[in-house]
Amino acid sequence: MDILLVASAFNSLSQRVFAELSDQGHRVDVVLASQGAEAVRAAVREARPQLIIAPMLKTALPDDVWREHTCLIVHPGPPGDRGPSALDWAIAEEASHWGATVLQAEAAMDAGDVWAAESFPVPPVGKSDLYRGEVSDAAAAAVLLAVQRYADGSFKPQPQSDPAIRVVWRDFFRQERRRIDWENDSTETVLRSLRGADSQPGVLDELLGREVFLHGGAAEDRLRGRPGDLLATRSGAVCRATRDGAVWILELRPRKSSGDPAPFRRPAASVLASLPAPPGATTGAESGYPPRSGDRPVWLPEVTAPLELPSGRNTWTDIRYRQHGDIGFLTFSFPGGAMSTDHCRRLLAAYRYALTRPTSVLVLGGSRDFFSNGIHLNVIEASTDPAGESWTNLNAMDDLVEAVLRTTDRLVVAALGGNAAAGGVMLALAADEVWCRTGAVLNPHYRRMGLYGSEYWTYTLPRRVGSETAQRLTTEALPVSAATAARIGLVDRLVPAPVREFAAEVEHMSAALAAAPDLGRRIAVKAVARQADEARRPLAEYRRAELARMRAIFFDPHAPYHALRSAFVRKLPNGSARPLSTAVEQVAGGVR
Numbered sequence: 001m002d003i004l005l006v007a008s009a010f011n012s013l014s015q016r017v018f019a020e021l022s023d024q025g026h027r028v029d030v031v032l033a034s035q036g037a038e039a040v041r042a043a044v045r046e047a048r049p050q051l052i053i054a055p056m057l058k059t060a061l062p063d064d065v066w067r068e069h070t071c072l073i074v075h076p077g078p079p080g081d082r083g084p085s086a087l088d089w090a091i092a093e094e095a096s097h098w099g100a101t102v103l104q105a106e107a108a109m110d111a112g113d114v115w116a117a118e119s120f121p122v123p124p125v126g127k128s129d130l131y132r133g134e135v136s137d138a139a140a141a142a143v144l145l146a147v148q149r150y151a152d153g154s155f156k157p158q159p160q161s162d163p164a165i166r167v168v169w170r171d172f173f174r175q176e177r178r179r180i181d182w183e184n185d186s187t188e189t190v191l192r193s194l195r196g197a198d199s200q201p202g203v204l205d206e207l208l209g210r211e212v213f214l215h216g217g218a219a220e221d222r223l224r225g226r227p228g229d230l231l232a233t234r235s236g237a238v239c240r241a242t243r244d245g246a247v248w249i250l251e252l253r254p255r256k257s258s259g260d261p262a263p264f265r266r267p268a269a270s271v272l273a274s275l276p277a278p279p280g281a282t283t284g285a286e287s288g289y290p291p292r293s294g295d296r297p298v299w300l301p302e303v304t305a306p307l308e309l310p311s312g313r314n315t316w317t318d319i320r321y322r323q324h325g326d327i328g329f330l331t332f333s334f335p336g337g338a339m340s341t342d343h344c345r346r347l348l349a350a351y352r353y354a355l356t357r358p359t360s361v362l363v364l365g366g367s368r369d370f371f372s373n374g375i376h377l378n379v380i381e382a383s384t385d386p387a388g389e390s391w392t393n394l395n396a397m398d399d400l401v402e403a404v405l406r407t408t409d410r411l412v413v414a415a416l417g418g419n420a421a422a423g424g425v426m427l428a429l430a431a432d433e434v435w436c437r438t439g440a441v442l443n444p445h446y447r448r449m450g451l452y453g454s455e456y457w458t459y460t461l462p463r464r465v466g467s468e469t470a471q472r473l474t475t476e477a478l479p480v481s482a483a484t485a486a487r488i489g490l491v492d493r494l495v496p497a498p499v500r501e502f503a504a505e506v507e508h509m510s511a512a513l514a515a516a517p518d519l520g521r522r523i524a525v526k527a528v529a530r531q532a533d534e535a536r537r538p539l540a541e542y543r544r545a546e547l548a549r550m551r552a553i554f555f556d557p558h559a560p561y562h563a564l565r566s567a568f569v570r571k572l573p574n575g576s577a578r579p580l581s582t583a584v585e586q587v588a589g590g591v592r
Contacts, residue, residue, distance in 0.1 A: 051072070
């Protein structure tokens, strides 16, 4: 069928629906509802769709559109749930299970007939992680079922007046409900508030006399202090005391009215570093904690965690290594999948440590949510020298990818439990095998951010998919489903597991790989192949050519990259109102 997607943003779910419907042979166009009602009407006139689907919509469809066409809305709640904050309420009320519903658009919000619905368990994870994981799986399955039912022509959608459906209206989840009482709230209560707002909108709070939004949270098992006090930093996060413990806050976002020139999410410690130290704080050389390029407040101690976390520890760290027999697991999880210069350098150090361990298989990733989206655009945008930080960040990313490519004494597996884009995809392609969860969406290109790309993509992408397909992927710049990625050779194995079971399935698959009788031969063949490739064209030559193109972009103040990056980070509108089948310049960024 001809299907038009109407979305407020071409986000992860919109991209997944686009990719999976395209896989089924439908011709799918996309228009951004954020461009206005007239843009939606124009797209409908031009695309002449048989069906309109709204995977993610913050505003109502124009009345004439839904009255004249069948329009299916994806609601992240079970049948009967109504209101704009479905997931927020599910997390706040500690629902054990929730749902995703595809319903027909009508005048009343979320009140249309139900075409399909899927349920899912609600684990104790952040709202954005839940949305990209369990919600995405359920919503995509419900959309595909609804489209099939619509195409068959005989299905009668279920009215919400049906006695079997319990209708509940839930109001907008306001900041008053999220606010943390540091003196009286328990650690679990604080974490639940942070989980319910980790990506958007954050929890409004006050730190050092400034209003900021808190994003992301994790428990701390040892550090303690007076409730509300800031205790320490670690790898960009900040630890704050609660009534009965402490939590790590991963990112902060200064309120726009605060006058901060960078009112967007970035590592919490770097935001604190830009604020005046509290009265009586020890600063400068006498603190014993010298500043590192302004990325952390010098008046708080940097408390590290061991790379191999002992059993029983319950503390936050974004990079961990563990070993099971002949297999090493190097897991990492960075907010939004973005990797700053610091992230890249610390992950490279951890990777080098992993190479000192006696293993024959090394697994990178393997956890839920994002694998990687490449360089950290928010940190770059906040820098006093965005061009220079872009260059430094990219070289740190290249160093990491090169280390993986030059590993010849063991097999390296990239295990993608979630989405990946741009340099994050190329990091995965540096491994010997790429395993991908069936629900993941990949964006193996850089064009939407106005970039040529690096991370040795001109070496790794063509050798996997061929030159012609590599050219198409990087110029069309469209999302790729996991199934298509496997079909074209971008990934080696699909992992058809629910999000919560992905890590265990990767461990099982890794054990089988390590026990394979031809493992030694494969490692030997790999070393010979790397040597032959190096003789044909050294990795240094690929890097030099890619970086020459990227340097010219970074240090050209008129290059589109700078405007696209700023629009993406600051969530500014960008692009035209045309359907998106080919006009991909309409959407900036990856699957974030």
